[in-house]
Amino acid sequence: MTVATATKTPDPKHNLQTARQAYYDKISKYDMAPLWEVLKNLVTQEPKSQCEPALWKFEDAKKFVLEAGEVITAEEAERRVLVLENPALRGKSRATNSLFAGIQLILPGEIAPAHRHVSSAIRFVLEGEGAYTAVEGEKAMMSPGDFLITANWAPHDHGNTGKQPVLWLDVLDMPTVNHFEASFAEHFDDKMQNTSRGDGDSLAFYGSGVLPDGAPVDMKRTPIINYTYAKMRPILERLHKAGEIDKRHGARVRYANPITGGPVLPTMGANLALLPKGFKGEPYRSTDGTIFVCVEGQGSTTIDGKLYEWGPKDVFVVPPWKQYAHAAAKESVLFSISDRPAQEALGLWREGA
Ligand SMILES: [Fe+2]
Numbered sequence: 001m002t003v004a005t006a007t008k009t010p011d012p013k014h015n016l017q018t019a020r021q022a023y024y025d026k027i028s029k030y031d032m033a034p035l036w037e038v039l040k041n042l043v044t045q046e047p048k049s050q051c052e053p054a055l056w057k058f059e060d061a062k063k064f065v066l067e068a069g070e071v072i073t074a075e076e077a078e079r080r081v082l083v084l085e086n087p088a089l090r091g092k093s094r095a096t097n098s099l100f101a102g103i104q105l106i107l108p109g110e111i112a113p114a115h116r117h118v119s120s121a122i123r124f125v126l127e128g129e130g131a132y133t134a135v136e137g138e139k140a141m142m143s144p145g146d147f148l149i150t151a152n153w154a155p156h157d158h159g160n161t162g163k164q165p166v167l168w169l170d171v172l173d174m175p176t177v178n179h180f181e182a183s184f185a186e187h188f189d190d191k192m193q194n195t196s197r198g199d200g201d202s203l204a205f206y207g208s209g210v211l212p213d214g215a216p217v218d219m220k221r222t223p224i225i226n227y228t229y230a231k232m233r234p235i236l237e238r239l240h241k242a243g244e245i246d247k248r249h250g251a252r253v254r255y256a257n258p259i260t261g262g263p264v265l266p267t268m269g270a271n272l273a274l275l276p277k278g279f280k281g282e283p284y285r286s287t288d289g290t291i292f293v294c295v296e297g298q299g300s301t302t303i304d305g306k307l308y309e310w311g312p313k314d315v316f317v318v319p320p321w322k323q324y325a326h327a328a329a330k331e332s333v334l335f336s337i338s339d340r341p342a343q344e345a346l347g348l349w350r351e352g353a
Contacts, residue, residue, distance in 0.1 A: 037046050049322065051289060052319060053304060058127075061082060066079055068082065069105055075110065075113060078112065099173060099175060100175060103315075108130065111158070113160045113187070113192045114192060116189060117186070118177050121149075122149050125145060126293070129143055129166070130164055131162065133157075135154050138196075138197040144187075144229065146227070147232070152265075155170060160247070203227065211259070220265075236251050249271070272333065284353060285321050286350065290317070290336050292318065294314050294333075299330070321352075
C-alpha cells in the first residue's frame with residue numbers, strides 16, 4: 001500500500017531568517033556583527049535617555065547617611081557617601097549617564113584624608129556648619145548653599161572642626177572620565193594638606209571684577225574654590241528686582257570661570273536660579289541631563305508629564321531631552337549642574353521647548 005505524504009510548502013521568510021541567523025553566527029566567531037540589526041538604536045531620531053526622572057527627599061538621605069555614621073568612620077570609608085543612583089541605572093553609581101551624585105556626611109572631629117583624582121568634583125552644601133574643604137592650599141569653610149570646586153587632579157581633603165554633622169551633595173564627572181577610561185588617582189601620606197592661602201582668597205582675588213596681576217589668560221577651569229551662597233544669593237535678588245527673569249529658568253546666574261567667562265569646569269557647568277513666588281515656568285528641554293537641588297523654598301517640577309514636588313535640600317534629576325517646567329509655591333532657589341560644557345565643547349548640545 002502506498003501512503004501519500006504531504007510535503008510542506010517552504011516558508012521563504014523563515015528560510016531567510018534562518019539563513020541570516022546562520023550568517024550572523026558565523027561572523028560572530030570573528031567578532032563581527034551586522035550593523036543593520038542595531039542601527040535604529042544607535043542612530044536615534046532624537047535622544048533616548050537610559051535614565052529616568054528621579055527625586056530624593058533630603059529627610060530620607062539624611063536619615064540613612066547618619067545611620068552610616070554609626071557603622072563606618074569618614075577615614076575608614078575614605079569618603080562616607082551614599083550614592084544617589086538613578087532608578088533606571090542601578091548598580092552603575094550614576095545619577096545621569098555622565099554624572100555621579102552622592103550625599104556625603106562628615107561628623108564633628110572627623111577627617112576625610114587628602115587625595116586627588118582626574119575626576120572633577122563639586123560640593124553643594126546642604127546642611128550644617130563647621131566643616132571645611134581644603135583644595136590646593138585654600139581651606140574653605142563650608143556653609144549651606146556654598147558651591148565648592150575640586151578640579152581635575154587638585155589635591156583635596158575635608159574635615160569637620162565644628163559641633164554639627166555636615167552634609168553636602170557631591171557631583172563628579174566620574175562616569176564621563178570612566179567612559180574615556182582616563183581615570184587616575186593618588187593618595188597622600190599626610191591626611192591634611194598644608195594650607196597656604198586664607199579662606200575666601202580665591203573668590204576675592206578672581207571673583208570680584210579684578211584679577212591678580214599676572215593671572216593666566218587661559219585656564220580650563222575656574223581658579224575659585226568656593227562660590228559662597230552669602231555672595232551669590234544677593235545677586236539673584238538683584239536680578240529679580242531688575243526684572244531679569246527667564247520664562248523657563250527664573251532669575252538665573254551661571255557660575256563662571258572668571259579667566260575665560262566660560263564654565264567652571266570643562267566637563268560640568270552649574271547655575272543658581274531664583275524662582276519668584278507663584279512662578280510658573282514655560283516648558284524646556286535640553287540634551288544635558290541635569291541634577292537639581294532645592295536650596296530654599298517649595299515647589300514642583302513637571303518632568304515628562306509627571307509632577308515632582310520638592311522642598312529644601314531635595315535633589316532631583318531631569319534626564320536628557322525630557323521636557324520639564326518648574327513651578328514655585330514659595331520664592332525658591334534651585335541649584336543645578338549638568339554636563340552641558342562637555343556637550344558644547346563637542347558640538348552636541350541642543351535645547352528646545
Ligand atoms: Fe576626592
